Amino acid sequence: MSQRLADMRRDYAREGLTESQAPQEPFALFHQWFEEAVKTEQVPVEANAMTLATVDADGRPHCRVLLLKGVDAQGFTFFSNYESAKGQQLVVRPFAAMTFFWPTLERQVRIEGRVTKVSPEESDAYFQVRPLGSRLGAWASPQSRVIADRAELEGLLKATEQRFSQTQPDCPDHWGGYRLIPDRIEFWQGRSSRLHDRLNYRLLDTQWIRERLAP
Incomplete structure (x- = not known):
């Protein structure tokens, strides 16, 4: 397996990313790249899927x-369960990083910053447009806690379905949204021979500074 992993490589040669293609602030470029990912990435890849990294009280990353x-x-x-592992980590260390990877486009976006909860009204508005099963699941699942087996989870769901058999589930107090407020956003475009393009935006006071990073 080690040799097979060592031999796995792909030469990125789709396109580049130059300063002339990038605006002075990062959000416009993110919107452009995201829309292109929605149109290009193949099912079952979800263009809005991202890896979220948090740190616990002991300094261990997750x-x-x-x-x-x-x-x-x-x-x-x-959005998530506020009582989940990630929710508890964000209480003690309210910073996070997220990474988007769009392999078809040979692109990656890395975002870092402080995390705050959104308003209860915003959480409730999103909760109400979720599928019924997802809303019931938010009530039923004690996210990140140890449970005995799948049967216990299914029993919790059944009890929740009975609880809301005559009414629609509202947004629970333990569930809602988070907003990552970025102070750093990096756009990575794969290039041949691993000489990738990396444009980094960092927030200095209220001004975004754009700079190129070596690959």
């Missing part, structure tokens, strides 16, 4: 794949 559910000038929004 990462998992989530789905981006909003982006605007304020930042990047995702």
Whole structure:
């Protein structure tokens, strides 16, 4: 296996990323790349899938794949159980990093910054447009906690279905949105011979500084 892994490589040669193609602030470029990913990436790849990294109280990093559910000038929004492992980590260390990888386009975007909760109204508005099964699951699952087996989870779901058999589930207090407010966004475009293009934006006071990084 080690030799097989060592031999696995791909030469990126689709296109480049130059300063003349990039605006002075990063959000316009992210929107452009994201729309191109939506049109280009093949099912079952979800263009809004990203790896979210957090750090716990002991300084140990944790990462998992989530789905981006909003982006605007304020930042990047995702939703989760506030009592989950990631929720507890964000309480003690309210910073995170997220990475998007779009292999068909040979592109990667890395985002870092402070994380805050969105308003209850924003959480509720998104919760109400989720499929019913997802809303019931948010109530039923004690996310990140140890459970005995699958049967226990199915029993919790059944009890939740009975609880809301005559009414629609509202947004629970333990569930809602987070917004990552970026102070660094890096755009990576794969290039031949591993001489990749990396344009990094870092926020200095209220001004975005764009700079090229060596691959």
